[in-house]
Amino acid sequence: MNLNNLTPAAGSVKTRKRIGRGSGSGLGGTSTRGHKGAKSRSGYSRKIGFEGGQMPIQRRLPKFGFKNVNRVEYKAINIETLEGLAQSANLTKIGLNELREAGFISKTALVKILGKGALTVKLEVEANAFSKAAEEAIVAAGGTVVKL
DSSP states (O other): OOGGGOOOOTTSOOOOOOTTSOGGGTSOTTTTSOSSSGGGSTTOOOOTTOBTTBOOHHHHSOOOOOOOTTOOOEEEEEHHHHHHHHHHHTOSEEOHHHHHHTTSSOTTOEEEEEOOSOOOSOOEEEESEEOHHHHHHHHHTTOEEEEO
């Protein structure tokens, strides 16, 4: 095999349509645009959401809801999950790095600890937010809560 006998795979390369290059090409005349009308003219561009004169969907449906730009989204983790992680990895301190390494959160996630389950291990827990129930459960088990 040499550079001079390399060819692309069969069917992988198609010739470009040369539109508007005379009637002998089969693509002259109207240049695949059909006859007359706005769509056949140069400079035509359909408005976004235009449905051929039919009342567009964004005008047919009522407005509802809004997006709160100040919303902070947390990844929720229950204390039963922390309990399991502490016992399996033999940890006394659980922070964002430990949760990341265990695969519970992504690099940029904010974490909120929730109070589902029971905690029997004394833990130092670091997170961005805590529910009241979770905070009480961690302190009751002899642990500490650190808000980041």
